[in-house]
């Protein structure tokens with residue numbers, strides 16, 4: 001192909017991710033340029049995403065660019081990609097994933113346990129709210145939106161005692177030293193796809209599907225397929241506190257953990273896990289669907 005155009009949001013993290021894919025493709029001998037775009041999700045900073053339309057907000061403008069042929073591929077944080085893409089689009093591949101865990105960032109406190117009674121913790125993720133409430137019911141959890149730099153600035157201005165962010169974003173932007181603790185999945189189960197990058201193309205671009213195939217990380221692709229199947233089966237959106245995280249136990253054997261919290265704020269938190277062979281996407285998906293049914297059997301809805 002002559003020149004591959006990558007559509008990307010313009011936050012520092014989105015640009016890092018697009019440039020990462022650009023460099024992988026360049027190493028494979030391709031010429032690649034970037035097309036920066038602002039999405040509705042980037043413009044809405046004052047309201048929780050779950051209230052204004054959810055994940056699709058970050059991807060629609062990029063899809064329009066693919067549709068109109070202004071760009072060839074779109075690079076996304078997989079966590080922000082809706083479970084079912086609109087007609088005519090496909091997820092070409094999932095790349096090797098960064099640290100999938102959540103991280104605590106705080107100027108004065110080294111861990112969640114070290115936070116004083118009633119401390120103010122910033123996050124707008126319903127999943128993080130529900131999991132934090134289960135760990136520390138005394139905390140005051142306050143909304144926190146904006147890109148990574150904005151969130152860190154709000155913390156540094158003193159609006160919060162601590163905030164919870166994905167470790168992956170901090171590491172990618174060279175901000176790993178801000179992490180005070182990473183939460184093990186046993187404590188704070190990550191969101192489906194967290195830390196992974198996905199590349200979206202128009203489904204009719206067989207040329208691009210072939211060209212991108214070598215970038216895929218098969219184990220991470222299968223693990224995130226299982227995680228995304230949990231969300232899809234649950235009808236997951238930003239307005240549902242849902243966590244799903246899959247890990248390889250041994251060659252070919254995948255363990256998935258999933259958690260669901262009551263969005264009405266009740267203290268309900270359901271957590272399940274399941275284990276299965278996952279040699280291909282169909283088996284990985286079946287494992288995720290099974291975990292979702294276990295959640296439902298335990299009261300999730």
Ligand SMILES: NCc1[nH]cc(CCC(=O)O)c1CC(=O)O
Nearest residue numbers: 077079165166168169194195196
């Ligand atoms: N919710 C927004 C979002 N989407 C992707 C990331 C970065 C981490 C990733 O790639 O999963 C973040 C920030 C965060 O959750 O702190």
